[in-house]
Amino acid sequence: MNKKVLVVDDDPDVRTFILTVLEENNFIPIVAHDGVEGLEKIENEKPDLVTLDVLMPRGSGIRLYRKLKTDPSLKHIPVIMLTGIALKSFMRSQKTLSEFQGEKVPAPDFYLEKPVEPDELIDAINKSLG
């Protein structure tokens, strides 16, 4: 059965690119334009995997990632971060939030810096889905 992949990104060009790559590789793409819509789609659609941008309107990927990884019903969903934000900043922010909130979250399955090549993305998706 084809796997459902949720793409959370505010950039229409990036969404179009990822959607095309996913469709060509027999995945079922779903899109969300920001962190708030992303969470709604995750809860309603229960995707098999999420690609997640960080800097977006209405809720960043950093907070959405934390919500995902601290929710017992959602934390099994693999997440591939796909962003222009440096990995170092992402990890530091998670460390700061972990200190505030007293709850640690694991590192994402993959952290890809934009722009990403189609092969690189598909390889990351396949590995994440095991």
Add this chain to the structure above:
Amino acid sequence: MKIKKLLFVTKFDDLCYNSLNSLLNLTKASLEHVVFLNVIEKEKVAMHRGAGYIKEEEVKLKETANIRFIDWAENLFELGLEVGAHINVGTLIPEIIKTIELEAPDLIVIGRSHKGRLEHLYSRSDVTELIRRISIPVLVFKHMNEDSIVPEKLFSRPLLATNWSKSSNQAVEYIKDIKGLIDELNIMHVTDEKNLKSKSTHSVQKIRKQERKKLDDLCDIFEENGIKTRSHVYVGDPEKEIIKAGKEYQASIIILGSSSKTSIIERWMGSITRAIADNSIFPCLLIPSK
């Protein structure tokens, strides 16, 4: 009244990271979320005679803004703040309003208007236009034009200029919420010279005493909240006197209630708030009455 979420509107030549940095003290109060907005004016990318819509220019301008925002966001994320960004093509004020509807911020931060006197006369300043259309406090920065250094502690020495209006009273509530950031607060009221025209010294002194008493009562409210406060009565033209007090007491920011004059009066007569926000060297926090 808490400032949890701020909308930082930048054209990059008016507000930069140092301005944003000076606001980060607000995290000690209640700031949790910063949203960036860059509006690319339509004229820059569309409707050029013979060229039509210039997609390449839009991509270039959007990516240039995105690179700056990513850089700023990395710093803020590392502090544990939530960060968002909007890069829109359109007209400044409508795009700000659209973003306000989406994000519901508690404070808007913008640079001073770049319009000239004639443009102000016919189209109003961006600040005036914005204040008329929203009910959220607006912080106006203007340091870039004066080449002055942004105060590291923007809220350390605020000057509250009160005219006892509803919006001035609202400002009191905002100040209480940022009490932890304030070293010393100066509060002032400007009495109109007309009020002092009298044959007897006694009646003039009475007016001064009344104003002083009201200011002292306000001082007590702030002192009860742990804010060291001094009060001052000035006489004369409010715009000039407020700026004078700002200089005399080395204000880091001027806090004012914003007027609710009708647009036609505002356009032709001007308002004290607009004049200070547009013309003074001080950052100004404008509090609406709604």
